[in-house]
Amino acid sequence: xxxxxxxxxxTASPGGFAADGFSGGPPAVGPAGGPPGGPRHRRPGGxxxxxxxxxxxxxxxxxxxxxxxxxxxAVFERAGVVAAPDRYLALSLNDAAHLPTEGAPGSVVEFGxxxxxxxxxxVEHQPWTVTTSDQIGPPLLAARGTAxxxxxxxxxxxxxxVMPESTGIVTVAIGAPGQRMAPxxxxxxxxxxxxxx
Numbered sequence: 336x337x338x339x340x341x342x343x344x345x346t347a348s349p350g351g352f353a354a355d356g357f358s359g360g361p362p363a364v365g366p367a368g369g370p371p372g373g374p375r376h377r378r379p380g381g382x383x384x385x386x387x388x389x390x391x392x393x394x395x396x397x398x399x400x401x402x403x404x405x406x407x408x409a410v411f412e413r414a415g416v417v418a419a420p421d422r423y424l425a426l427s428l429n430d431a432a433h434l435p436t437e438g439a440p441g442s443v444v445e446f447g448x449x450x451x452x453x454x455x456x457x458v459e460h461q462p463w464t465v466t467t468s469d470q471i472g473p474p475l476l477a478a479r480g481t482a483x484x485x486x487x488x489x490x491x492x493x494x495x496x497v498m499p500e501s502t503g504i505v506t507v508a509i510g511a512p513g514q515r516m517a518p519x520x521x522x523x524x525x526x527x528x529x530x531x532x
Contacts, residue, residue: 422454424461424484424514428521429491437524438498446496448509448519450482451489458484462512465494467505474508475499502526 428434429447438444452458460481468474477496484490498505505525510518 423452424454424458424511424516425451426509426511426516426519427451428509428519434521435523436521440498440500440502440526442498444496444498444523445494447491447493449489449491450484450511452484453487455486457486461514463492464510464512465496466508466510467496467499468508469499469501469503469505477507498523498525 427449429449434446435444448463450461450463460483462481463479464476465478466474467477478494480492482490482492494509496507502525505523506520507523508518508520510516
């Protein structure tokens with residue numbers, strides 16, 4: 336006579352099936368009490384990859400943002416929206432400590448000056464002038480010329496100037512027409528110094 340599974344009981348019929356028609360045997364287990372097929376192992380390195388992925392994404396975003404800002408900065412600079420680095424021409428005297436400070440009327444004085452550029456393009460045929468003026472009349476053009484200056488380069492200009500025939504203090508001025516810069520100036524005593532013996 337077979338067994339009848341009572342409520343709350345776990346008895347099985349002699350045929351190995353419970354009275355409700357389901358197997359009454361013990362649950363299937365794998366080796367060492369684990370699930371069938373053995374323990375489940377994670378793929379080596381999987382955790383490290385998941386941890387590094389956000390860092391790689393963040394680095395990519397930062398690089399992309401940097402490139403966008405560089406491009407946008409150049410565009411805005413050309414459009415005049417943002418301030419650009421100041422690019423200019425400059426004049427300087429060569430050996431300023433030994434400039435001529437005395438000369439005879441009608442004599443020739445020699446000196447030199449330098450035109451420097453910080454611009455990114457070539458400055459072609461930049462005019463320069465040298466004038467002399469006394470304390471009475473208007474400035475007189477004593478020398479002039481042009482110079483071509485390469486990007487970030489400088490050019491040295493030698494000058495020979497004839498002093499006026501009159502005596503007195505003469506102001507020598509070096510200018511660069513078309514550029515917003517003050518001229519270089521110094522004074523030369525032409526003829527004897529008043530009061531000198």
